[in-house]
Amino acid sequence: MIPDMDSPLIWEFAQDSAQEVAAIAARLSMIESQDPRKNDRKRQVVQRLGTLAAYLLVAYFDRSRYDPHREDTSSKKLGRFLEGLERLCTWPRDLPSLRGNDLSDQFPTLSSLLENEPRRPWELDPIPGVQASLKAFVSSDEAMIKRYFSFLKRFSSTEKDSKKHAEANQTFQTDISGKSAATLEPPNDYPAHVHEAFYKIMKKYTQCCCSTLSGLGPDLSGRHEGKLRLKENFETRDDHVLFDIVLSRIPSEDSYHEVEWQHLQFHVSRTQAGLKGVQFVLNEASTQKTVKVASKSQYAGTIKSNNQFCELVRKRVGPAKLRLKVKGERLLQFRDLEGIDDDIAHERTVSLEDVLSRHNVVAKKKLLLAYILARSFWQFYNSDWMCAPWTTESVQFFRERKDEDNQDGDISVLEASPYFAFAFQQDDSLVSAEHLASGCVVHRYPRVLALASILYEIGRGKRQRSATSKKKRHFRTPEERISYDFNDIRKALGRKSWPDLGLQAEARQTYKLVVENCSNPRLFESLESSSVQEEGVVTIEERRAILYKEVVYPLQTLLQKLNWIDKAGNIHRQDDEELSIADYGPEENVPRNTVAFLNTQQASDSRQTGSMSEQWLHKVQDSPVTRDLILGFTTATAPKRIRIAVLDTGYDPEAIMFKTPKRKRRIQQWKDFVMEGSTARRDEDGHGTHVLSLVMKVAPAADIYVARVARDTEGLAHSTKNISEAITWAAQECEADIISMSFGFDEELPVEGDRVMSNAISNSLVSRKQQILFFAAAANEGGNQSEMFPASHPQVISIRGTDDKGWLQRFNPPPGDSGTCFMTLGQDVPGASRSQDGGAEVSL
Structure with missing residues (x-):
């Protein structure tokens, strides 16, 4: 017999107990998920612990429905809930015969977990024992586990059950050090229609019409070569998302042809076309006057055709950005230009493959680059920008333009500013697909595997790459390419020498875990939500959320611990962060690095x-x-x-x-x-x-x-x-x-x-x-x-x-x-x- 059900203490006790055990289960799930020795059994344990945490987290006890003057089924349910939770925390031991009516007598383990007083030296911490019991329970008979989960589901808040259950995995997430539990805040994002509008307008207007313009031959038709600037965070202005693009002024017929670049910045509205905001009504004359003034002061004109766009791209404005607002299928050109972020040279770009193969890139720059690419990958994941291949060849860098102060110096690669060399002809459907529901492949999410492959290459040392860089593979089928990429990554994960970053073990292990998550064919099976259990399908938005949680977030947390990015995820930029490399011969100059002798004469505040x-x-x-x-x-x-x-x-x-x-x-x-x-x-x-x-x-x-x-x-x-x-x-x-x-x-x-x-x-x-x-x-x-x-x-x-x-x-x-x-x-x-x-x- 449990204590007086009329007492509010019992209801609070049940709620607090459920929350405490949920936290322990979630923490244990995270610990088990980071074990490098993963197998199907281990994954099942991780999933069940997550599900247990989710059900306990949303457990809801409404005392207002209890009537002390009559026997109420809710009181019996509460008693069974507490008895079951106590049994769970002592599994597989049998519960002893309980005496007394105090909560500490009836539920000693739960009471010990909620004890606020400091423990005496001879008193044991109950948490390790509870963790062992929870792990033993979720490893036991599947039918019994399902019955218990079904019982717990009855205590879910009916109004918000599905929402809470879907968010359960995000409620108890720990940072990479595992020191504290904290809520994983939703990342900075923008609506999907922004991607669609930007992609559509770029696909339309980069089709070059320069051959029809005066002075140019017919051989220069095609598309303007384009590079999309990749950033760790996107920029907004006046409720518009900003994208930086570099286009070739004139299409070139081959990679050896001289090239000149034009900087452009596109402004895409967060608000989807057709959705209007609340406005004050002005008289017609006033409205027309306002529009004319705004148009005259802000915009230089409207671009409606490819010919007009080609003329704009060919316009010589020097080192500055041409600014364009996307307005449906038209482009509004701003009158004011904007200064450039990267003073690029008018020559061919350098691929990530080339930078990693030929030059020494220090660990800090590798990790920051990996973070930018992972964040960009997540940002563009559910968009047509992923239809072109993302590889170490398509990720590229510009060389810095020489100025009067650096005419004789080494050519520098602006490796802090990666660009994606996009193309509008779609790659093989198997390789560029987001999900392969059918077919014989080792990994059914080629886009995620592509990111894993890039991160794997970044983690390799120059010496490791030198032995294989000259051997370019030629794949006969997309399935063969996917299998080789997967196999290379899996072998690297098994080597102690990878990743070759030169950092302490915690940073290397975090990077390894991120790549392991990326290459895991079952990555998207880790979501324990009601939609998965009932329908057996994870939506693409849910997959994108998992990608952020398992790949982007651990990298972001690591870099924040190293004080290389701020709380918002922005990189701490310095004035001189380029990677200096020579065009000819091996890299001889030492990369910039903070070095110091220990100051044993640290001054104190007191004499x-x-x-x-x-x-x-x-x-x-x-x-x-x-x-x-x-x-x-x-x-x-x-x-x-x-x-x-x-x-x-x-x-x-x-x-x-x-x-x-x-x-x-x-x-x-x-x-x-x-x-x-x-x-x-x-x-x-x-x-x-x-x-x-x-x-x-x-x-x-x-x-x-x-x-x-x-x-x-x-x-x-x-x-x-x-x-x-x-x-x-x-x-x-x-x-x-x-x-x-x-x-x-x-x-x-x-x-x-x-x-x-x-x-x-x-x-x-x-x-x-x-x-x-x-x-x-x-x-x-x-x-x-x-x-x-x-x-x-x-x-x-x-x-x-x-x-x-x-x-x-x-x-x-x-x-x-x-x-x-x-x-x-x-x-x-x-x-x-x-x-x-x-x-x-x-x-x-």
């Missing part, structure tokens, strides 16, 4: 903190552990000293800290990787001198080996090869036990396609049988910044900074995948400086 940091350091030096360690090396049977290699800017031998014979003897070897062959010991920056003095203070019994890998922070950006050679020198020649690297990069910079620093670390561990430790600075600036490389390398111990009290400092990045953080004093750290810098030193 007291400096002296407190000195006291902290003296406590380390005077500790019993340090004293015993020093004493142990003074005995006749002293063990082999620990060897520490410091990779930095060198050191100043004239600094007071290093003048004593005792300290001079501790520096066993020196090697300059900046000035090859130089034996003179130097430090042109001071950072290495400071770091070396700290190592000597905290490790007074260690032998020190110093490698100069860069002159300063500016030189560090070009010192990747020096660092890799210094790691090998320290590990093999010096036989160092510890290698200290107080610097970091946003990401690893490859050398001719090779990740030389990662290779050096891995090879050193192998050659030394894992008997070596690598330490590196986590970052200088934290907040939203991720761990820098090499601290982000899985075989490197990342070090964060604290104050003298052990409190984490603001310049630290968020914790990594393991959640464990190693920290040491990182603020106002006293140490030696260069002799010519002056200032006081803290000495031993």
